[in-house]
Amino acid sequence: MLFFTQCFGAVLDLIHLRFQHYKAKRVFSAAGQLVCVVNPTHSLKYAPTRCAVAQTSTEQGSLPPCHHHEAVHDPQLVPCTCPLFSCPWEGHLEVVVSHLRQNHRINILQGAEIVFLATDMHLPAPTDWIIMHSCLGHQFLLVLRKQEKYEGHPQFFATMMLIGTPTQADNFTYRLELNRNQRRLKWEATPRSVLECVDSVISDGDCLVLNTSLAQLFSDNGSLAIGIAITTSKVHNGEAEM
């Protein structure tokens, strides 16, 4: 019996060690900055025209334009904001984060400044690299997408969305920075709300856009490091909304 208990303990230790190794691979600290290794996910339900509806009336309380469900009656409910799947889930904005973590296994990181290290940049389009970022009391969704807007010419699109309303999003500024090979590219903008749909932000090109050759110049061994920083752009006057 003692033998079996010891064996079981050893197996548990191995599982724990494997888990630690897995975590270590995904998040580590370099030069004082938190580096998050993000593996790609092939978009199973990618549809370029998913968000064809014009982005009007996306303030809290009205139906978001990404809505796929015909039978929604509660205007407070929002659909799943995961850009990877056409997920039938819907719920209140406050529980979107836990849905994304539990159902779509999207990691969440803490910290004002982090490095998003996207691996396997060579994988064919469409591919997404996604994490959530918890900062300044809010949660943000960072999406890097490889997509062929022009057939045969994949491009990379990176944007940050607030898991909150457009009014709340106006209070922040996000910065994405690439820095390698004596080149530096910085993109600063107000994050869009997840209610506005990441697909339409990318199809509008209102984000950081990289062609393949530039992505290669900024990549190291097939991985692209994007420095992320979020700041408040004005006094939070929309805090009471959520």
Added chain:
Amino acid sequence: MLFFTQCFGAVLDLIHLRFQHYKAKRVFSAAGQLVCVVNPTHSLKYAPTRCAVAQTSTEQGSLPPCHHHEAVHDPQLVPCTCPLFSCPWEGHLEVVVSHLRQNHRINILQGAEIVFLATDMHLPAPTDWIIMHSCLGHQFLLVLRKQEKYEGHPQFFATMMLIGTPTQADNFTYRLELNRNQRRLKWEATPRSVLECVDSVISDGDCLVLNTSLAQLFSDNGSLAIGIAITTSKVHNGEAEM
């Protein structure tokens, strides 16, 4: 006779006033920065494969890859570096600036920080906006090009080239900055030498690249303002080359 002299004087005054007005339209100062209005030029001899030769051996003394002339014997001579025309001119690197000014009417501006205001962004591709920039004892060529790399999808490419050798270019860093509508895009890099050919820099995508929708977001009334700054990146050890 006095009447004719007076008439001639009046005509001269009018020409002078017209010239002053023309100059005032092209360069003005806004918020302490020199703003240069750059009108577009339709590329008459645009050829995407103009620089098919690999960019090797572009140091001073060897033949540059953009060379079109079969009968060049003097290795010190370089061809015209104007990206607009297949110009048969060739000469020493030291006289390229005066050739560009006199024969191709490319303006030259002084100052460490200037604003390049490209007008008529809506014009069809291929179109170029070009100025020379004199700074830190050297001359630089700034090229903004609208080009269709993918048919039906024009993009804007902006780069800065040193009118000097690649070794001299390594001593500098240039920055291009767009800032409008709560968005900011910065590109920093080491300038390339004009001996390396602007066409291949653009076809490689190793420059600031803007899709049409992003260019529209940064434009104001059809004009795109690009802030330019040049700094020295290390001690000038290549000064003796030229």
